[in-house]
Amino acid sequence: MLGIPLERDRHAAELRSALGGLKGPLMKVAQLLSTIPDALPKEYVQELSQLQADAPSMGWPFVKRRMASELGPGWQAKFRGFEHTAAAAASLGQVHRATSPEGRKLACKLQYPDMSSAVEADLRQLALIFAIFERTDRAISTRHILTEIGARLREELDYEREAKHARLYRHMLDGVPGVHVPEVVGDLSTRRLLTMEWVDGRRILDFVEDNPEARNELAMNMFRAWYVPFYRYGVIHGDPHLGNYTVRADRSINLLDFGCIRVFRPDFVKGVIDLYDALRHDDRDKAVDAYRRWGFGNPSKELVEVLNIWARFVYAPILEDRARPIEETNGVHYGRETAEKVHAELRRVGGIAIPREFVFMDRAAIGLGSVFLRLRAEVNWFALFHGLVGDFDVATLEARQSAALAAQALPPPE
Numbered sequence: 001m002l003g004i005p006l007e008r009d010r011h012a013a014e015l016r017s018a019l020g021g022l023k024g025p026l027m028k029v030a031q032l033l034s035t036i037p038d039a040l041p042k043e044y045v046q047e048l049s050q051l052q053a054d055a056p057s058m059g060w061p062f063v064k065r066r067m068a069s070e071l072g073p074g075w076q077a078k079f080r081g082f083e084h085t086a087a088a089a090a091s092l093g094q095v096h097r098a099t100s101p102e103g104r105k106l107a108c109k110l111q112y113p114d115m116s117s118a119v120e121a122d123l124r125q126l127a128l129i130f131a132i133f134e135r136t137d138r139a140i141s142t143r144h145i146l147t148e149i150g151a152r153l154r155e156e157l158d159y160e161r162e163a164k165h166a167r168l169y170r171h172m173l174d175g176v177p178g179v180h181v182p183e184v185v186g187d188l189s190t191r192r193l194l195t196m197e198w199v200d201g202r203r204i205l206d207f208v209e210d211n212p213e214a215r216n217e218l219a220m221n222m223f224r225a226w227y228v229p230f231y232r233y234g235v236i237h238g239d240p241h242l243g244n245y246t247v248r249a250d251r252s253i254n255l256l257d258f259g260c261i262r263v264f265r266p267d268f269v270k271g272v273i274d275l276y277d278a279l280r281h282d283d284r285d286k287a288v289d290a291y292r293r294w295g296f297g298n299p300s301k302e303l304v305e306v307l308n309i310w311a312r313f314v315y316a317p318i319l320e321d322r323a324r325p326i327e328e329t330n331g332v333h334y335g336r337e338t339a340e341k342v343h344a345e346l347r348r349v350g351g352i353a354i355p356r357e358f359v360f361m362d363r364a365a366i367g368l369g370s371v372f373l374r375l376r377a378e379v380n381w382f383a384l385f386h387g388l389v390g391d392f393d394v395a396t397l398e399a400r401q402s403a404a405l406a407a408q409a410l411p412p413p414e
Contacts, residue, residue: 057086057094058112066110070193078188082108090243092156092259097198105198106185107256115157123150139346141353148356151414152238156259159194164408165258166196169237171404172229178221178252179228199254201246208375214251219377221253223384226368231273231388234264234401234413238360240367262360263405263413266398267293272361273389279308279315287311295355303352306345313338314365317381326372326381356414 063084067075076082079098086094093111100106126149130142155161163184170181180199188195208215225245229235237244239260246254271293278287284304291299291307299307317326346352372379405412 057089060084063096063110066113067108067193070110070190071188079106088243098195100185100188106188107182107196107198108188109159109194109196111157111159111192116154119153119157123153137347138351139343141351143353144356145354145359148359151356152260152262152360155261158191159189160191161410162194162258163189164410165261168235168261168404168408168410169229169255169258171407172233172235173225173255176224176228178217179225180248180252180254182254182256199246199248199256201248201254204242204245204247204371205374207247207251211251214247215375215377216379217251218247218253219372219375219379220384221251222368222371223379223381225253225255226364227385227388230264231269231392232397232400233404234266234269234397236262236264236361236364238262238364240364240371242371260360263401263410264357264361265413266394266401268295268357268413269397270392270394273392275311276315276318276385279312280319295357296352300349302349306342306349309338309345310342314362314369317369318385319382321380321382323378323380325376325378326369327376 063086067082071078078101080101080103081099083097085096087097087107088095092115093109096108096110098106098108123146127146130146134140134142163186166181166184170183173179173181182196182199185195185197204218208218222240222245226237226240229237237255237258237260239257241257244255244257246256248254271290274286274293275290277283278290284301287304287308288299291304296303296307317324402412
């Protein structure tokens with residue numbers, strides 16, 4: 001835009017290097033953008049997708065001050081033990097192992113100070129970045145993407161809300177095989193401190209390296225962990241980041257983080273299922289109606305054809321009733337080619353404003369798909385999907401969702 005040559009490959013690598021050592025929301029924003037197709041050029045996506053939420057932890061003097069500000073000056077008496085060194089450190093806070101007076105193992109997630117100001121500052125910078133991007137490429141309007149990212153990031157700062165989300169997930173996944181949600185310890189939690197039971201587990205890729213025969217079982221557990229809440233309650237976990245779950249010895253999944261949760265209108269969930277049916281039966285009218293439910297307004301015939309290119313890529317694994325590896329149609333190279341084709345077509349038809357609802361639904365689908373790619377799992381995705389949606393009914397979902405949200409004092413979907 002300024003007439004200055006920019007070597008995207010080198011600049012993107014330097015950007016990842018700079019962001020990789022940061023704490024704060026900017027690293028999380030980078031992770032989000034790297035999984036939203038066409039939000040950034042592919043050179044940046046390739047580099048930013050390598051960011052991991054594994055920043056250096058803050059020291060013990062800092063931890064003591066922060067814990068005192070959350071639980072009071074006598075906070076150490078509330079624990080039998082509290083490890084001085086963080087077990088994990090991420091973009092917004094760090095986790096310490098602890099032990100309750102009764103001997104229960106605990107995980108205490110402590111937020112870094114002044115994160116609210118940091119979030120707002122980074123969102124202002126992101127708005128500027130998006131404005132520059134749109135001046136150079138009008139295929140995608142980013143205003144709803146920015147609004148949605150801002151809303152979810154602000155929610156992630158509220159650990160009391162995350163505690164409600166964790167309890168919601170314990171309810172939604174109660175009785176679902178292969179998935180565990182740790183219990184919240186309410187009297188040791190505040191708006192900036194979240195204490196939960198400690199659950200033992202290994203990183204999924206480390207587990208698979210030692211147990212390659214577990215690939216398919218782990219993939220099915222992950223599928224249920226993400227999509228049982230969505231199709232039965234209209235709730236999606238918007239962050240399938242590898243650090244947000246671990247694998248237990250029995251191959252079940254521990255869900256560990258509940259900051260990035262999105263609740264959808266039941267009508268939107270119906271639109272997701274209707275779009276699947278439209279693609280399967282080549283029903284253009286049903287596709288148009290589905291896109292309206294997704295928030296795409298009144299799409300033209302040309303725009304529907306472009307959107308269907310991406311939809312066929314995302315839905316491909318569940319369109320055939322057979323066991324299959326997900327990379328048959330959802331491999332990295334094919335996904336990049338599809339995204340580039342969609343981007344070019346969007347420019348041709350005049351661009352599009354991505355609806356808010358699309359952002360984290362698509363991110364969850366693409367992020368989870370990348371996990372399945374890494375697992376190299378071969379599963380009948382069609383059967384898993386139909387097992388969840390076979391008895392779908394909007395009124396039933398609405399009643400179930402309303403009761404579950406009310407039980408946790410959570411607001412209805414936006």
